[in-house]
Amino acid sequence: xxxxxxxxxxxxxxxxxxxxxxxxxxxxxxxxxxxxxxxxxxxxxxxxxxxxxxxxxxxxxxxxxxxxxxxxxxxxxxxxxxxxxxxxxxxxxxxxxxxxxxxxxxxxxxxxxxxxxxxxxxxxxxxxxxxxxxxxxxxxxxxxxxxxxxxxxxxxxxxxxxxxxxxxxxxxxxxxxxxxxxxxxxxxxxxxxxxxxxxxxxxxxxxxxxxxxxxxxxxxxxxxxxxxxxxxxxxxxxxxxxxxxxxxxxxxxxxxxxxxxxxxxxx
Amino acid sequence: xxxxxxxxxxxxxxxxxxxxxxxxxxxxxxxxxxxxxxxxxxxxxxxxxxxxxxxxxxxxxxxxxxxxxxxxxxxxxxxxxxxxxxxxxxxxxxxxxxxxxxxxxxxxxxxxxxxxxxxxxxxxxxxxxxxxxxxxxxxxxxxxxxxxxxxxxxxxxxxxxxxxxxxxxxxxxxxxxxxxxxxxxxxxxxxxxxxxxxxxxxxxxxxxxxxxxxxxxxxxxxxxxxxxxxxxxxxxxxxxxxxxxxxxxx
Numbered sequence: 170x171x172x173x174x175x176x177x178x179x180x181x182x183x184x185x186x187x188x189x190x191x192x193x194x195x196x197x198x199x200x201x202x203x204x205x206x207x208x209x210x211x212x213x214x215x216x217x218x219x220x221x222x223x224x225x226x227x228x229x230x231x232x233x234x235x236x237x238x239x240x241x242x243x244x245x246x247x248x249x250x251x252x253x254x255x256x257x258x259x260x261x262x263x264x265x266x267x268x269x270x271x272x273x274x275x276x277x278x279x280x281x282x283x284x285x286x287x288x289x290x291x292x293x294x295x296x297x298x299x300x301x302x303x304x305x306x307x308x309x310x311x312x313x314x315x316x317x318x319x320x321x322x323x324x325x326x327x328x329x330x331x332x333x334x335x336x337x338x339x340x341x342x343x344x345x346x347x348x349x350x351x352x353x354x355x356x357x358x359x360x361x362x363x364x365x366x367x368x369x370x371x372x373x374x375x376x377x378x379x380x381x382x383x384x385x386x387x388x389x390x391x392x393x394x395x396x397x398x399x400x401x402x403x404x405x406x407x408x409x410x411x412x413x414x415x416x417x418x419x420x421x422x423x424x425x426x427x428x429x430x431x432x433x434x435x436x
Numbered sequence: 437x438x439x440x441x442x443x444x445x446x447x448x449x450x451x452x453x454x455x456x457x458x459x460x461x462x463x464x465x466x467x468x469x470x471x472x473x474x475x476x477x478x479x480x481x482x483x484x485x486x487x488x489x490x491x492x493x494x495x496x497x498x499x500x501x502x503x504x505x506x507x508x509x510x511x512x513x514x515x516x517x518x519x520x521x522x523x524x525x526x527x528x529x530x531x532x533x534x535x536x537x538x539x540x541x542x543x544x545x546x547x548x549x550x551x552x553x554x555x556x557x558x559x560x561x562x563x564x565x566x567x568x569x570x571x572x573x574x575x576x577x578x579x580x581x582x583x584x585x586x587x588x589x590x591x592x593x594x595x596x597x598x599x600x601x602x603x604x605x606x607x608x609x610x611x612x613x614x615x616x617x618x619x620x621x622x623x624x625x626x627x628x629x630x631x632x633x634x635x636x637x638x639x640x641x642x643x644x645x646x647x648x649x650x651x652x653x654x655x656x657x658x659x660x661x662x663x664x665x666x667x668x669x670x671x672x673x674x675x676x677x678x679x680x681x682x683x684x685x686x
Contacts, residue, residue, distance in 0.1 A: 232561045334562065
């Protein structure tokens with residue numbers, strides 16, 4: 170499969186990611202097998218694959234929450250496993266469940282990063298937080314606690330919290346998981362709009378085929394911890410590879426022995 | 437052998453946690469609100485239970501020693517016995533146990549749930565070290581509050597003993613006589629030793645609870661397991677350290 174360049178002008182701050190021969194073992198289980206791919210500065214790159222295929226583990230290596238068993242991950246020229254990298258490159262991670270700080274209000278969740286890194290006085294921080302909230306249409310939620318928010322709102326607050334960091338690299342872990350189709354479309358639109366506005370590098374991990382194929386500049390398909398294909402969305406739409414085609418358009422075969430067994434169990 | 441190595445590894449990691457937190461000591465002035473919040477949680481909210489418990493420990497100690505010393509004609513020394521027992525042993529140990537049960541458990545539960553629900557991971561990705569904003573303010577607060585709580589515990593124990601001596605017919609030692617003996621046999625070193633023990637216990641309890649909370653893995657069920665582990669480990673360390681600190685201080 171081939172690759173295509175991003176249509177959006179690349180920001181000077183945007184950074185690329187290089188994953189080289191990444192292998193990860195948890196005890197005797199190998200989760201990632203010799204994974205290699207490259208994310209170019211300023212593009213939206215989607216890692217698509219079924220649940221349990223190792224997508225989130227790749228993201229955790231990029232943000233430095235996991236260290237490789239072998240191979241390496243580089244952000245720009247820097248080693249992702251080195252904690253110093255996070256001080257040199259602004260990267261933001263939107264967790265699947267939001268990972269909002271439950272003891273802080275929505276406003277304080279967003280203000281934590283600029284306050285802790287002393288990025289201006291309280292008035293400046295307020296402007297920054299309110300701007301991020303307004304981009305995601307969350308202007309009136311600042312005083313609310315995370316426990317009072319719906320799943321979709323939590324996702325949007327998590328994205329707003331990432332935006333306050335003014336990241337060079339924005340990582341999304343299953344941004345549309347557990348959301349209804351309308352909210353999924355909204356989140357998809359937000360990811361696209363953010364890239365249009367700030368031209369940052371975005372890496373999206375998802376099992377949502379429509380999200381990956383509608384938004385990405387390039388897509389990687391991962392299955393059982395191995396990269397099966399990398400290419401532009403059109404390559405995937407017109408694929409002749411039966412495994413990829415089956416992932417994109419799964420056919421439910423009721424004559425499958427697994428279904429027969431389920432039927433027997435039910436009886 | 438594996439278990440012993442695990443214990444040694446745990447002790448090493450706990451010491452490293454204190455060292456990593458101490459590296460951010462210069463950020464304490466701008467973390468003043470967090471420090472005050474922790475002083476409130478550790479000190480103010482623990483005070484009532486410390487007061488009640490130590491008052492009755494002092495009372496019970498006076499009752500028992502009154503009953504035992506009567507045979508030897510040594511009732512007049514009850515003040516010294518209660519005073520020294522509370523200051524040198526029961527005050528700091530009881531406060532440490534109460535802090536482990538009330539504050540330590542809350543800390544472990546909070547940090548473990550933050551870990552399980554990825555809030556700690558979020559902090560790390562935001563380049564905000566958890567040691568700086570979660571551990572350091574608690575360590576600073578325990579350093580300030582442990583001596584205060586221990587002195588309150590000692591005073592409550594002494595007054596509890598005095599009341600029992602005054603108003604129990606079988607003992608009937610006046611408060612004046614009780615406190616004059618207590619004063620005669622107590623030295624400044626006893627109070628200083630009491631506070632040193634309290635400080636060591638406080639730091640150990642908070643560090644163990646923070647360490648176990650921050651290293652929780654798995655789901656909500658592991659939060660409960662971490663809580664039990666933190667309390668049991670803290671209690672073991674309080675009592676084992678008590679023996680060794682006594683050995684050094686006496």
